[in-house]
Amino acid sequence: MSKTDSFFAELADVVGDKACVTEEQALEPHVTEWRNVLHGRALAMVSPGTTAEVADIVRLCSRAGIAIVPQGGNTGLCGGAIPDESGQQLILSLARLNRIRSIDAQDFSMVAEAGCVLATLQDEARAVDRYFPLSLSAEGSCQIGGNLATNAGGINVIRYGTARQQVLGLEVVLADGSIIDGLRSLHKDTAGYDLKQLFIGSEGTLGIITAATLRLYPDPGETTTLLMTLPDAGSAVTLLAGMRAGLGDRIESFELISRYALQLVECHIGGAALPCELSGDWFVLAEVAVGEESAALGQFLEGAVEAGQLADAVIAKNLAEAETFWRARHAISEAQKYEGPSIKHDISVPVGRMREFLVRCAESLRGQEPSARPVIFGHVGDGNLHYNLSVPEDLASDAKRVGQVTTTIYDLVAELGGSFSAEHGVGVTKRTYLEQYRGGTELELMRRLKHALDPQALLNPGKVI
Numbered sequence: 093m094s095k096t097d098s099f100f101a102e103l104a105d106v107v108g109d110k111a112c113v114t115e116e117q118a119l120e121p122h123v124t125e126w127r128n129v130l131h132g133r134a135l136a137m138v139s140p141g142t143t144a145e146v147a148d149i150v151r152l153c154s155r156a157g158i159a160i161v162p163q164g165g166n167t168g169l170c171g172g173a174i175p176d177e178s179g180q181q182l183i184l185s186l187a188r189l190n191r192i193r194s195i196d197a198q199d200f201s202m203v204a205e206a207g208c209v210l211a212t213l214q215d216e217a218r219a220v221d222r223y224f225p226l227s228l229s230a231e232g233s234c235q236i237g238g239n240l241a242t243n244a245g246g247i248n249v250i251r252y253g254t255a256r257q258q259v260l261g262l263e264v265v266l267a268d269g270s271i272i273d274g275l276r277s278l279h280k281d282t283a284g285y286d287l288k289q290l291f292i293g294s295e296g297t298l299g300i301i302t303a304a305t306l307r308l309y310p311d312p313g314e315t316t317t318l319l320m321t322l323p324d325a326g327s328a329v330t331l332l333a334g335m336r337a338g339l340g341d342r343i344e345s346f347e348l349i350s351r352y353a354l355q356l357v358e359c360h361i362g363g364a365a366l367p368c369e370l371s372g373d374w375f376v377l378a379e380v381a382v383g384e385e386s387a388a389l390g391q392f393l394e395g396a397v398e399a400g401q402l403a404d405a406v407i408a409k410n411l412a413e414a415e416t417f418w419r420a421r422h423a424i425s426e427a428q429k430y431e432g433p434s435i436k437h438d439i440s441v442p443v444g445r446m447r448e449f450l451v452r453c454a455e456s457l458r459g460q461e462p463s464a465r466p467v468i469f470g471h472v473g474d475g476n477l478h479y480n481l482s483v484p485e486d487l488a489s490d491a492k493r494v495g496q497v498t499t500t501i502y503d504l505v506a507e508l509g510g511s512f513s514a515e516h517g518v519g520v521t522k523r524t525y526l527e528q529y530r531g532g533t534e535l536e537l538m539r540r541l542k543h544a545l546d547p548q549a550l551l552n553p554g555k556v557i
């Protein structure tokens with residue numbers, strides 16, 4: 093028996109034949125990333141159903157020297173969840189590890205396995221009159237393990253924080269197959285280093301997340317959805333400051349959207365166009381946890397119009413209309429996919445410097461690549477913008493020009509004290525930028541941590557560092 097045959101025989105002993113896939117056609121969706129730009133090849137894909145099985149597989153791979161690529165919903169946008177082109181890496185799908193182990197409304201917590209789909213967790217929380225706030229456009233298919241591995245952000249960070257802030261405890265399988273059983277639901281715990289935070293955002297390079305204790309919140313109650321038209325993009329920042337002053341922490345979401353982004357939705361996604369005519373080039377879609385009759389909301393809107401920060405505002409008449417507003421927002425990424433090639437940037441800058449970033453970046457790119465069409469949207473409250481460009485084929489296929497465009501954007505981001513990766517992670521596509529913009533002592537420490545936790549470099553090699 094060859095080494096590979098005996099590896100597969102041992103794998104089948106752990107998970108059974110059905111949970112291990114080797115046929116090329118069945119592997120195809122798992123070796124291609126969401127944008128359909130990057131493709132890899134896999135030795136196989138294995139889908140364990142328990143944490144013990146994950147640990148056994150990791151031990152097996154460690155003995156055989158086989159690299160593991162953890163995969164959740166494969167909605168990541170940096171190529172982190174797919175294998176390289178060698179055909180020698182094993183995809184470890186967490187999809188079957190999808191039980192909610194417990195939910196405790198009194199304790200405002202639930203324990204969910206890594207393969208639980210994000211939207212399912214939101215529904216389960218709602219069913220016990222609680223709220224799980226992590227929310228992003230891919231929530232119908234991304235998994236909580238992937239969300240934690242990427243420290244996902246999304247539309248509610250302004251009030252509740254990123255995925256990192258939603259975790260009370262974590263269960264992780266380490267590179268040697270040992271298990272960190274850290275599913276505590278404690279709100280206070282200063283016993284040593286906070287190890288769970290090391291794995292959150294590590295994109296499968298330090299350990300495999302198998303379950304998490306998640307923080308739940310009270311239902312936010314009555315909310316109002318507003319679609320506001322701005323005189324210019326930069327006004328979003330002053331508008332947000334005014335809204336914060338008036339409504340305090342009751343701002344659930346505050347999303348900047350360009351007209352062009354909405355036009356792409358109208359053009360490509362049937363049924364997702366906005367139900368109202370809009371004039372203007374920039375909009376903010378906001379959700380606030382107050383009723384539409386709220387005096388504070390009325391005062392804020394009046395003040396913003398008087399101050400010239402707001403050209404117009406539409407308040408969703410009912411839940412159905414609010415959903416149509418959000419449907420349009422959530423459809424932007426998909427619409428841009430149908431529009432053709434794109435160059436995507438997921439950046440953050442200090443909120444106070446966002447206006448300067450928007451003005452200077454637009455000016456630079458207009459001169460450098462006039463054919464690039466900005467499709468800008470994002471989470472202004474977090475200083476995070478998806479500064480995407482839809483580009484013609486000749487630009488998309490010219491690596492040098494693409495690199496120059498990205499450098500223009502990232503250099504400005506760095507000058508303003510921002511980050512080239514706000515919420516999508518580094519994966520494989522942004523590795524060189526980590527060297528460039530986060531080098532020195534920080535990167536050196538990341539390398540030492542990686543080596544300490546994964547000395548054989550078998551956990552998602554080639555990703556992040």
Ligand SMILES: Cc1cc2nc3c(=O)[nH]c(=O)nc-3n(C[C@H](O)[C@H](O)[C@H](O)COP(=O)(O)OP(=O)(O)OC[C@H]3O[C@@H](n4cnc5c(N)ncnc54)[C@H](O)[C@@H]3O)c2cc1C
Nearest residue numbers: 164165166167168172235237238239241244245246296301
């Ligand atoms: C339309 C669309 C909109 C999006 N909007 C947002 C947004 O608003 N905010 C945002 O932050 N992201 C967004 N994303 C990106 C993506 O959805 C998130 O990064 C998400 O958290 C990935 O989850 P996933 O389960 O699909 O992970 P995958 O894509 O499968 O994996 C992502 C990374 O995590 C690793 N990984 C996965 N599961 C585990 C595990 N259990 N243990 C260890 N490592 C693991 C993988 O190896 C990979 O490196 C969007 C994506 C799409 C397609």
